Amino acid sequence: MHAACGRRVLIGRAAQLAELTAALDRAAAGTAGVVLVSGDAGVGKTHLVSALTRAARERGCAILVGQCAELGESMPYLPLADALWAAARAESPESDAVRAALDARPVLGRLLPDAEGAPGSASELGQQQLFGAALGLLGELGQERPVLLVLEDLHWADRSTRHLLTFLSRVLQRERVCLIGTYRSDDLHRRHPLRPVVAELLRLPNVTGVEVGPFGPGETADYLAALARGAGPVTAEVVERVHTRSEGNAFYAAELYSAESTGEDLPAGLADLLLSRVERLSEDAQRVVRVAAVAGRRIDDELVRRVSGLDEAAAGEALREVVSHQLLVPAGTGYTFRHALLREAVYADLLPGERTRLHADFARLLAGPAGGRRGSAAELAHHSLAAHDLPAAFAASVQAGREAQRLGAPAEAFEHFDRALELWDAVADPEDVAGTDRIDLSLTAVRASGQAGEIRRAISRLRRLLDLADPADVRLGVRIREHLASYLGDIDEDAESQRVARAAVAMLPPDPPTYERAAALATYARTLLYSDPEGEMPAIAEQAVEEARAAGAADAEASLLVTLGIHRELREADAAVAEVFARARDLAVADDNHPVALRAAFHHARTKFDRGDLAGATLAADEGVKLTLENGLGWSTFGTVLRSLQYLIHYTAGDWDEAVRLADGFGIQVVRPPEAQVSAYALFVEVARGADTVDERLRWMAPLWHGETFLTYVARGLAAEHALWQGDADTAIHHVYRVLDSLHPYETGVIRIAATGLWAQADRAARARAAGDDATAWAAAEAGDDLLRRARLVATTTWDGHPRAWLGLEGRAWLARAEAERLRLDGDPAPDAWRETADLFTFGDPDGGFVYEVARSRWRLAAALAESGDREAAAVEWRSATRIAERLGAAPLLGALRELGTRARLDTGRPASAPSGPFAALTVREREVLKLVAQGQGNRDIAAALFISPKTASVHVSNILAKLNVTSRTQAAALAHRENL
Incomplete structure (x- = not known):
């Protein structure tokens, strides 16, 4: 890893650098200023200021940079002395001026390390005399060139330096000086001596504050990519893991990324740095921090007191100390760690027995007296497991999974059920405790995994369950195979899905009717939609509906109705099919089968959308998404496509502001296929508007689209359009064929x-x-x-x-x-073909339809009409397309329209006057060609300028010569010049 690359690249600090540069510009113009740069340790303050010093050097400024050190009050004026010493000895344009200024001011010279009596004599100097000398030196240097004075790490500044900072901030006025001070905001506890100084200075009119915050996820990704330059791409999973743990702190991110290659959980150097802050606390305060680390990210006063063993007064005082040092920060009715890595470091530093005992204390308190639980089942399961109380952990995990299901949190439900399954063999009477058997709990976990969008994981679990299940339990075998076939279909493994579903159906006879066979028939019928060489699907589905009704399997009946509706739609163009889908949705909702209900809801909205009923489609999609979110199924297969369809309808109708609002929840930094599939839809507006986020969004998706057909279709299809707007047809063609290969x-x-x-x-x-x-x-x-x-x-x-x-x-x-x-x-040019295209995209509504595609089609139509010589009709289409593009903010299309308007002279805002004189017989296109002929251009040059073929240009020239009754291009050009064309 090349860390130097990461350090040289400034990422995510454009606004802060602009503010610092503006202060430097004001100083250069004669208005001195002070900027105090704050931020947590390691967040990137020095990196930001280094970028400023490089910019200042390029502008010819004098640079003075000094740094405070963690030496207490023993080295007065250390950063000033450091800055002067470095500048006087550097090979820089200002070094001679600094040396001369120091020679003229012995009081400053005595601060330097090689001065007689230094450094101790500095403390005996008259402070006002030294302050005046410092002000005079800065003013003198500023007469020749602007001065940038940087004082770093002011949180370690001695008292004299703080006084000097206050003095300079108050008196610098017209000097060409910009003073930058940096300090760690996380070190400024309540009694820190710099705290009141900063508060006082920020009230001055010439002092501003700049806060350097943590990176966002995208900035962390860019930062890691810079660190890894030359060492291969950084995966989305690594970026997510590093960003989550570092919380956007640049130093922490770099250390954690370095540890990725060594397998370290927390680099020793980083852990030592974090723990050094804890070691400054009193013993009681350290105990509180250790208790909080075991509790997790959040803790309340009562738990701190009871687990720490401190009395109320001691616990309160200890908490006050910890909060004042900003290790814990207030959050609601409790406290959280300022940074998650600090909690990790403290937790890892606990002795094994100490950690176990503290977890056991928390578990006992959360369980409450006589089974009356005080905390959540998830918390109780966590602490019980860490305390090695496996029976309690097992029972709490099962309960936590069921609580997560009720709350519509399938991902969390899966994790809890999965933990319970891991503990199954370690506890007595697990079936009694769980209230179910192992296979049923496993199937419950699988369903939760599928609802959370982890389809491939669900498939893997189901395949293992087939090996574990008792072959004599036929109905169980059918259930497992039905689920497996359904999930295989969701990932487009159609052949295997059909094979598994057919096997499930064959395992049970039609009489007596059973729920399991009805469900298997519903899934089998669904697979036949995509491959039915014998044409058996309609008969099987109709029979299956009867079996489902006989077995009381309403959800299977609903699924079959959806399948039959799709089949009818493909073959009969039946407009009433939307009601079939609505009936299926209601049937599944009443039976509490939300996955089937979502499938029906999707097709209900989709069929309205396909028929141009955008208002009806909007209402149907909104209802479907509401059902999705209320039941925690946002990342299930049809949960993702419903959310995507909701966005697509607004995009199609031209309601792009609402589409963008919906896309705000999609996320750019995606690491799982369902996230990427939803995120890909945001590209529709972003590509059409030429947004800066397109490349970043595509970069995050790229590792995920291989093998994901739906994602490839949406993302790479729009990547092709993006490339075309940038004039890169070859890249667009590459994307197109990769999509076609997958579909x-x-x-x-x-x-x-x-x-x-x-x-x-x-x-x-x-x-x-x-x-x-x-x-x-x-x-x-x-x-x-x-x-x-x-x-x-x-x-x-x-x-x-x-x-x-x-x-x-x-x-x-x-x-x-x-x-x-x-x-x-x-x-x-084919204007009739483009007119038909534009008309079809209106969906029968001249003012509606697919608004953006209407505009794009009219752009092509305007160009075709202009090329065919009908410039007035072209101008009408051009103005219509331009109005739409301006309203939508479709910058690439608007740019193409303006180029066309200029080239074909369509942007005059008035009808073209009729040509007169010898050119009356020429078409608009022929007059354009004649102008280029008069400029001495050949057919190929004319073709390139007008975006036509050389052959077409040659035909135009021949027609011009005939209409003007001349025999050569030279004669035609002369006539054009004479008539002032």
């Missing part, structure tokens, strides 16, 4: 991706034609034919080869876009 060839998403690929190939061909590169233009046309073939195939055929009855309004519009782009690829 099922009959998946409707292929159409949009193919259209994006055709956009890229059309841009590529236009550049090739302008450069005379016929081979590349031909290759682009071949690739375009393949992309259009794929799009047409999906538009007309379902997965199993049947004709597709319903594509959806958006699907039809994207197909039209693909057709129009294919024509553009050949250099054909």
Whole structure:
């Protein structure tokens, strides 16, 4: 790891550096100023000030940097002496001036280490005389060049230095001096001598404070990437782990990242540094900190007192001392550690027996008398396990899992159930204590894992359960296989999903009807949607509905209704299918099967969206998301897609402010596929607006999209658009083919991706034609034919080869876009194709529909009309697209429109006047070509300037010569000059 790289790169401090630089600029202009820079130890104050000193050096400033040391009051004026000594001996432009100024002021010279009688004589100097000398030296240096004086680590400053700081802050006025002081805010306890000084100085008009806060997650990621430069990429998991533990502290992050390669839990040097702060406390205060470390991140007064064994007065005084040193900080009715790593260090430093005893004390207090528990089951389980009380830990873990389920927290429920399963063999009568058997508890844990979005983990557990289950228990075998098939389908392992579901169905006879067989039939029917070569799905699903009703399996019936609804929709274009989905949702909700209810809710909203009913889709999606969040299923399979669909509907309707509000909860720094899938949707607006966050969001997703089809489709499809807006067709094409490789060839998403690929190939061909590169233009046309073939195939055929009855309004519009782009690829402006595309994207509402795509289509339509010579019609479309782009804040599209407006002269705001004289017969495009001919440009230059092919340019020139009745380009150019074209 190259730590120097990380230290040289300034990350996440742009605002603070701008404020410091502004103070330096004011000083250079003759207004002195003082800036006090605060922040926790290791947060990056010195790094920030170093960036300022480099900037000041580049501006020709005189630089004086001094540092305080942890020496108490024994070295008066240490930072000033340090600054003067270093500047006088440095090979810098100001060194001669500093030496001359010191020679003229012996009182300052005697501060230096090599002065006679130094350093002790400094304390005998007249303070006012020294202060005046320091002020005079700074003023003298400032006459030649601005001065930057940096006094670091003022929390260690001696009394004399604090007086000097106060003096200079009060009297520096017109001197060209900028004074920067840094101090650790976490060291300024209530009685710290610098605390009142800072409070006093910040009231002065020329003194400002700058706080250096911790890194955000993205800044930590950038910082670790800088540290690791040349050593390979830093994974998202490592970034999350380091950021969580360091809490954005740069020094802690660097130390923890270094420890990642050695396997250290907490680097010894970092632990020693953290513990040194605790060792300054009294014995009672140290005891309180140790008790708090065992309690966790948060603790209240009563628990501190009872576990520490201190009486109320002693405990209160100890807490006051700890809080004054900012090791614990008040939070609500209790206290938390100022930094989690401090708690880790204190906890790790406890003796094993001491740690066990303290955990046992907490467990006893939390359990309460006679089983009346005072704390949560999760807390009790934690302390009981650490105290090696396994029966209590087991019982509390089961209870904690059930509490988490009731609270809609499936991830936490899984962790608690998983801990109970680990303890199963270590306790007596586990079934009596848990109220269930081991297999049922395991299935409960699996369901919690799936609801939390950890689908692959759930699949792994189910496969192991198949090996553990009693083969004679057929109904249990069916349950396990049904769950496994369902989860396999969620990750697009369709073939295995169908095989496992078919096996589950075959294990039980249809008579008598059973819940397990009904559920297995529902899952099997769902798998047949995607691969049904024998056409058996409708009959099986209808039969399964009857079996589900006979078995009282309402949730299985609901799932079957959804499957039948999708099947009908594909083959019959039945608009009433939305009501089928709504009925299935209500049935599943009544049966308390929320995963099935969410699947139905998604398709209810989705089918309204596909039919252009954006208002109805919004209401349906909002209801679905509410159901999701109320039951803690936000990261389940349909929880994520419902939240994504809710965002997509607002994006489509042009309500981008609401879409951005929803995306605020998506997160950029993602480490799990469900998080990445939701986060990817934020790219729709970010790419369309050209936001700075696009590259960062894609960087976090990149390690996760391999093998994740849905994520690849959304993220890489939008990455392709992002590349195209930046003029990088080759990168866009690469993304397009990676998406197509991952999608099922009959998946409707292929159409949009193919259209994006055709956009890229059309841009590529236009550049090739302008450069005379016929081979590349031909290759682009071949690739375009393949992309259009794929799009047409999906538009007309379902997965199993049947004709597709319903594509959806958006699907039809994207197909039209693909057709129009294919024509553009050949250099054909094709205004009719682009007009059809724009009309289809309105979804039948001239003022609504897919607002952004309407604007993008009208941009292409305006260009096509202008190229065809109808500039007035082009201006109408151009103005419409521009208004939409301005309202949405779609910067890349707006930039393209403005370029088109300038090039085709569409931005005049008024209809073009009719041409007159010898040019009356020329079209708008021909007049544009004639202007370029008059400038002496050849056909290839004309083609490049107007984004047409050289062949088209040649045709325009021939038409111009014929209409002007001239025989050469020279004659045409002369006529253009004579008529002042």
